């Protein structure tokens with residue numbers, strides 16, 4: 001057994017699906033180079049990590065932020081884990097803007113609800129029947145910190161991983177293609193939805209609907225768009241699954257993919273360490289051997 | 295290859311039978327054209343023939359649909375997909391949404407069928423060359439013109455090498471050159487023994503291509519016979535199908551008292 005295939009076996013990757021398939025010897029060098037070029041671009045070392053490694057990191061950061069609570073735990077995850085990753089990937093600025101954008105609407109509603117409805121001793125100020133308490137502010141701030149850390153972790157994964165690369169990698173590891181493809185198809189419908197909203201808006205504007213002008217007019221103008229956008233997106237998912245079925249998608253058995261992403265024993269170790277670290281923290285928190293969240 | 299006996303079909307949640315009591319037989323190498331006005335049930339027949347209805351979209355099928363002598367009922371679509379290819383009416387429906395380049399899009403079905411990389415590459419190149427879309431190989435499949443998307447849709451099924459190919463208006467968005475390319479590709483395919491069912495409004499395309507034409511009206515077979523006789527049948531107009539130009543030309547000439555030498559407008 002060559003060192004390489006030994007390592008692959010150690011990685012839990014079925015050799016049969018990654019070793020040169022029968023007939024691959026007929027693949028010309030030019031073809032092989034072309035296929036390698038189809039793999040998604042990986043400009044930095046962080047991008048080059050296997051999708052599963054990046055997915056594991058994002059998931060463990062998310063769960064960790066949840067389980068730890070307070071300020072110190074989630075911020076430690078952010079500063080020690082997510083931020084260095086983002087710096088290596090060269091997109092810290094973009095990631096912070098994205099995470100702020102994602103968490104802002106939820107943060108505002110969480111703040112409004114919890115600041116004024118949370119019972120507490122220390123009243124900060126009173127608006128009408130509502131009194132804002134220190135406890136409420138503290139609670140809201142904790143949730144917002146957690147939310148921001150989670151948005152950063154998931155954003156880093158999203159910005160550095162082509163959903164198709166994840167699909168290919170999951171499929172190679174024996175995840176049912178239906179599950180793998182559904183994930184990518186769903187991700188794909190998001191830009192499609194935005195695009196469709198614009199198309200429908202243009203069509204409705206052409207029929208005299210006011211989608212410009214004052215804020216009130218714009219809100220009224222956008223309301224009739226919501227139905228068609230959601231409905232046509234549902235049809236889209238339905239259509240997509242038909243498109244995949246006629247391509248023999250979901251057929252059980254071996255596949256010889258056009259390109260695969262490198263994985264390594266070290267990455268596998270890192271993944272298990274992340275999972276282990278999370279489990280240790282979770283057990284520590286549940287059993288009370290970790291100090292209360294700060 | 296495909297055999298339908300007494301087939302009726304109803305979409306889920308609808309009372310109306312969209313297809314009523316159809317009988318249809320397609321042998322290897324046959325090119326069968328399917329005509330009929332909008333709403334006649336052509337697309338529905340395509341879905342039933344490819345086994346997607348009722349297996350994937352539900353609904354009620356009565357009668358019998360057999361591919362290679364085996365009933366399609368209860369057969370998973372991924373299994374049928376190895377022998378039956380379907381090109382949808384809307385090429386956007388056809389797009390998998392999980393590939394970044396046209397090359398991978400065309401290759402997807404072949405990969406899913408478990409072929410070796412070298413064979414997939416060869417079939418993908420062949421299918422793209424047949425439809426002259428090699429230049430699109432590195433383009434994003436979501437950002438193509440309607441006609442380009444349609445050619446990619448046809449290529450992505452061709453690369454799978456189905457033995458029965460069902461095409462629902464494959465040239466609806468194509469210019470005359472693209473239409474000719476698809477026509478020539480289909481003719482070559484039939485010559486290798488593939489059975490073809492083509493729903494199409496362009497009777498001029500079917501005229502030179504098909505061995506047989508079936509005209510649907512209200513979900514029933516209104517006319518069925520050799521291409522030349524169905525396309526020249528005066529009854530075609532009554533069911534909302536326009537005859538090919540050569541037939542209309544010959545008719546107009548005869549009405550004006552011109553004598554047309556026999557065979558002047560032959561196919």
Ligand SMILES: Nc1ncnc2c1ncn2[C@@H]1O[C@H](COP(=O)(O)OP(=O)(O)OP(=O)(O)O)[C@@H](O)[C@H]1O
Pocket residue numbers: 305306308312330331332333334335336337338339383
């Ligand atoms: N998914 C569906 N659910 C319910 N009814 C449907 C569905 N798709 C089509 N129909 C109905 O079935 C009938 C036949 O439609 P079909 O699409 O087969 O016609 P067609 O001959 O392909 O028309 P066209 O030339 O416009 O493509 C129509 O009345 C249509 O409303």
Ligand SMILES: [Mg+2]
Pocket residue numbers: 336337338383462
């Ligand atoms: Mg149709």
